[in-house]
Amino acid sequence: xxxxxxxxxxxxxxxxxxxxxxxxxxxxxxxxxxxxxxxxxxxxxxxxxxxxxxxxxxxxxxxxxxxxxxxxxxxxxxxxxxxxxxxxxxxxxxxxxxxxxxxxxxxxxxxxxxxxxxxxxxxxxxxxxxxxxxxxxxxxxxxxxxxxxxxxxxxxxxxxxxxxxxxxxxxxxxxxxxxxxxxxxxxxxxxxxxxxxxxxxxxxxxxxxxxxxxxxxxxxxxxxxxxxxxxxxxxxxxxxxxxxxxxxxxxxxxxxxxxxxxxxxxxxxxxxxxxxxxxxxxxxxxxxxxxxxxxxxxxxxxxxxxxxxxxxxxxxxxxxxxxxxxxxxxxxxxxxxxxxxxxxxxxxxxxxxxxxxxxxxxxxxxxxxxxxxxxxxxxxxxxxxxxxxxxxxxxxxxxxxxxxx
Amino acid sequence: xxxxxxxxxxxxxxxxxxxxxxxxxxxxxxxxxxxxxxxxxxxxxxxxxxxxxxxxxxxxxxxxxxxxxxxxxxxxxxxxxxxxxxxxxxxxxxxxxxxxxxxxxxxxxxxxxxxxxxxxxxxxxxxxxxxxxxxxxxxxxxxxxxxxxxxxxxxxxxxxxxxxxxxxxxxxxxxxxxxxxxxxxxxxxxxxxxxxxxxxxxxxxxxxxxxxxxxxxxxxxxxxxxxxxxxxxxxxxxxxxxxxxxxxxxxxxxxxxxxxxxxxxxxxxxxxxxxxxxxxxxxxxxxxxxxxxxxxxxxxxxxxxxxxxxxxxxxxxxxxxxxxxxxxxxxxxxxxxxxxxxxxxxxxxxxxxxxxxxxxxxxxxxxxxx
Numbered sequence: 001x002x003x004x005x006x007x008x009x010x011x012x013x014x015x016x017x018x019x020x021x022x023x024x025x026x027x028x029x030x031x032x033x034x035x036x037x038x039x040x041x042x043x044x045x046x047x048x049x050x051x052x053x054x055x056x057x058x059x060x061x062x063x064x065x066x067x068x069x070x071x072x073x074x075x076x077x078x079x080x081x082x083x084x085x086x087x088x089x090x091x092x093x094x095x096x097x098x099x100x101x102x103x104x105x106x107x108x109x110x111x112x113x114x115x116x117x118x119x120x121x122x123x124x125x126x127x128x129x130x131x132x133x134x135x136x137x138x139x140x141x142x143x144x145x146x147x148x149x150x151x152x153x154x155x156x157x158x159x160x161x162x163x164x165x166x167x168x169x170x171x172x173x174x175x176x177x178x179x180x181x182x183x184x185x186x187x188x189x190x191x192x193x194x195x196x197x198x199x200x201x202x203x204x205x206x207x208x209x210x211x212x213x214x215x216x217x218x219x220x221x222x223x224x225x226x227x228x229x230x231x232x233x234x235x236x237x238x239x240x241x242x243x244x245x246x247x248x249x250x251x252x253x254x255x256x257x258x259x260x261x262x263x264x265x266x267x268x269x270x271x272x273x274x275x276x277x278x279x280x281x282x283x284x285x286x287x288x289x290x291x292x293x294x295x296x297x298x299x300x301x302x303x304x305x306x307x308x309x310x311x312x313x314x315x316x317x318x319x320x321x322x323x324x325x326x327x328x329x330x331x332x333x334x335x336x337x338x339x340x341x342x343x344x345x346x347x348x349x350x351x352x353x354x355x356x357x358x359x360x361x362x363x364x365x366x367x368x369x370x371x372x373x374x375x376x377x378x379x380x381x382x383x384x385x386x387x388x389x390x391x392x393x394x395x396x397x398x399x400x401x402x403x404x405x
Numbered sequence: 406x407x408x409x410x411x412x413x414x415x416x417x418x419x420x421x422x423x424x425x426x427x428x429x430x431x432x433x434x435x436x437x438x439x440x441x442x443x444x445x446x447x448x449x450x451x452x453x454x455x456x457x458x459x460x461x462x463x464x465x466x467x468x469x470x471x472x473x474x475x476x477x478x479x480x481x482x483x484x485x486x487x488x489x490x491x492x493x494x495x496x497x498x499x500x501x502x503x504x505x506x507x508x509x510x511x512x513x514x515x516x517x518x519x520x521x522x523x524x525x526x527x528x529x530x531x532x533x534x535x536x537x538x539x540x541x542x543x544x545x546x547x548x549x550x551x552x553x554x555x556x557x558x559x560x561x562x563x564x565x566x567x568x569x570x571x572x573x574x575x576x577x578x579x580x581x582x583x584x585x586x587x588x589x590x591x592x593x594x595x596x597x598x599x600x601x602x603x604x605x606x607x608x609x610x611x612x613x614x615x616x617x618x619x620x621x622x623x624x625x626x627x628x629x630x631x632x633x634x635x636x637x638x639x640x641x642x643x644x645x646x647x648x649x650x651x652x653x654x655x656x657x658x659x660x661x662x663x664x665x666x667x668x669x670x671x672x673x674x675x676x677x678x679x680x681x682x683x684x685x686x687x688x689x690x691x692x693x694x695x696x697x698x699x700x701x702x703x704x705x706x707x708x709x710x711x712x713x714x715x716x717x718x719x720x721x722x723x724x725x726x727x728x729x730x731x732x733x734x735x736x737x738x739x740x741x742x743x744x745x746x747x748x749x750x751x752x753x754x755x756x757x758x759x760x761x762x763x764x765x766x767x768x769x770x771x772x773x774x775x
């Protein structure tokens with residue numbers, strides 16, 4: 001596959017000036033791209049007035065979370081980093097062992113090269129972190145970022161030192177974490193006062209976790225041989241896939257209340273989460289159905305031959321393989337959900353987008369046309385999240401593709 | 406059997422519970438559940454339309470459906486064209502072109518559509534000059550915060566059927582000429598210039614027809630006079646911003662679909678086309694794209710549906726399409742539950758219509774290859 005290194009001149013001739021037409025295209029493209037890049041750079045480093053972001057950084061990230069309770073957020077960040085490091089450590093160790101067993105040991109990489117790989121993989125997040133730190137007006141964020149990185153590194157080292165048998169306990173950690181972290185964070189302020197990036201993450205995570213069982217049931221229902229169940233599942237799935245999420249979000253705010261007993265009306269955040277959950281469940285159901293169809297027939301037949309009853313066959317043989325195949329698609333759905341949470345802007349929640357829209361109206365910045373600055377910053381927050389997740393999903397896809405069958 | 410009955414009973418019980426709550430709430434709040442409100446006067450104006458506030462809610466919703474269709478149809482056409490171009494550009498052998506296309510796709514695809522819409526509205530279209538100081542290219546374009554106007558054609562009154570007839574005849578003639586030239590090419594192998602000949606036939610007949618009808622179509626270009634724009638076709642900044650954002654976002658998704666479909670075409674097809682001495686443009690246009698589009702169609706349908714449903718995000722920037730009208734009418738004392746119920750049903754109908762049309766096209770395309 002690898003070609004001999006080209007000299008720069010050959011490379012340019014080959015990739016930019018192959019023939020006359022190619023050369024003309026290159027020149028035109030260079031002018032257009034050059035102009036766009038120039039304008040962008042001039043905006044970002046020259047004309048843009050980032051004070052509006054600078055002054056409201058906390059609002060963008062955590063909304064109106066009370067200042068003397070923000071240590072809770074820091075604690076959760078550190079715990080999440082430690083768990084992520086721990087899992088990575090154990091997984092890496094397992095991979096190394098497997099490679100040794102296959103007689104193809106992975107050579108240990110030099111430290112600088114490893115740093116380079118991490119940089120190539122997470123550069124958007126790292127750049128964003130640096131930008132946030134540079135925009136911050138106190139030194140506390142630097143300390144927090146340092147603590148989070150230390151936690152991740154320590155977790156990684158501990159994970160690498162643990163015996164590889166810890167398995168199941170360890171995988172439970174990232175699953176349990178949200179269930180511990182959410183009440184811990186909600187404690188001082190209740191559901192309806194979340195804001196900024198935290199609200200976005202809350203809505204996306206809770207909806208994704210909640211929609212999964214429902215989506216799974218709908219998928220199984222659609223594949224069921226019982227006609228009533230199948231019809232019901234198809235109806236629910238196709239209905240929610242056919243209507244716009246905006247309508248459901250609006251309805252959660254005004255119409256949904258009519259379907260609850262008057263004295264048991266859930267709060268606004270819970271209601272909108274219900275809308276996101278049902279909507280996403282319909283899509284997850286279709287993804288899972290695709291996964292179920294991808295499991296070869298021989299697997300079910302083998303399970304039947306072993307005398308497994310249907311429920312255990314599904315739970316022990318079919319589902320694990322089906323779900324494994326659709327992890328990338330599920331990540332893709334999570335990315336969509338992450339982006340779609342901006343719709344709460346329409347019903348007046350204080351999410352990242354509405355912070356960006358509101359800060360322009362502050363007395364210091366009113367009437368100065370700073371929309372571009374605050375919206376570009378909001379867009380950048382989402383872009384880094386979505387882009388990183390989609391790259392990770394591609395990695396998983398590639399890894400699953402290798403040797404899956 | 407027992408299991409099925411139990412599940413159904415549970416679902417039915419849940420449904421009854423919801424319905425019971427709904428009825429109790431409806432009575433308690435005195436908000437009706439019937440559709441009588443559709444005949445009531447709307448009591449609200451709709452910006453950018455001739456709708457009068459004494460007209461009924463039903464007419465308002467029809468205006469909304471029209472506005473949804475207006476943005477969806479134009480958006481689908483534009484997003485398909487731009488997306489296809491960018492998808493092809495991503496596979497260009499020219500490094501600069503493919504990298505630029507890739508950057509466009511990765512940049513746009515990973516930002517929420519609503520952020521793009523708000524940006525396009527507030528940071529682009531609302532920052533245009535005031536009507537008195539509109540940016541303009543004489544006769545071609547007027548850009549101001551109130552109007553975006555470009556040239557448009559207008560058919561003289563009463564001559565529409567005749568114009569349509571001329572166009573049909575010209576199209577038929579062009580088709581026949583192309584067939585004839587192609588058969589000549591098949592017989593003799595000499596370059597037959599089917600495209601040039603059929604275009605010429607179309608142009609000549611159209612021109613003759615137009616002269617005979619005494620110039621039934623005139624192009625009106627936007628005229629600017631002291632901040633007042635007349636002629637051409639005018640768009641509100643809300644419409645333009647929504648359309649721009651939807652096209653930008655959807656085209657980035659379509660580009661990925663087109664790229665994937667082109668890559669799915671076996672390499673042998675391109676090589677065979679090259680061996681037949683087709684030029685790169687012809688190779689793409691005649692051999693690769695027709696096959697790729699067939700693969701792409703189901704995924705494209707999804708994008709068309711998404712674009713149509715996403716047009717409801719207009720709620721955020723006060724362009725009055727279906728969802729926004731519904732919201733407005735609820736704010737003006739239409740009952741919420743029936744209104745939203747109708748809204749969902751209308752979107753389902755729209756979705757099914759688009760899915761139906763593309764399925765039809767899909768079946769057409771699929772014939773002949775297996």
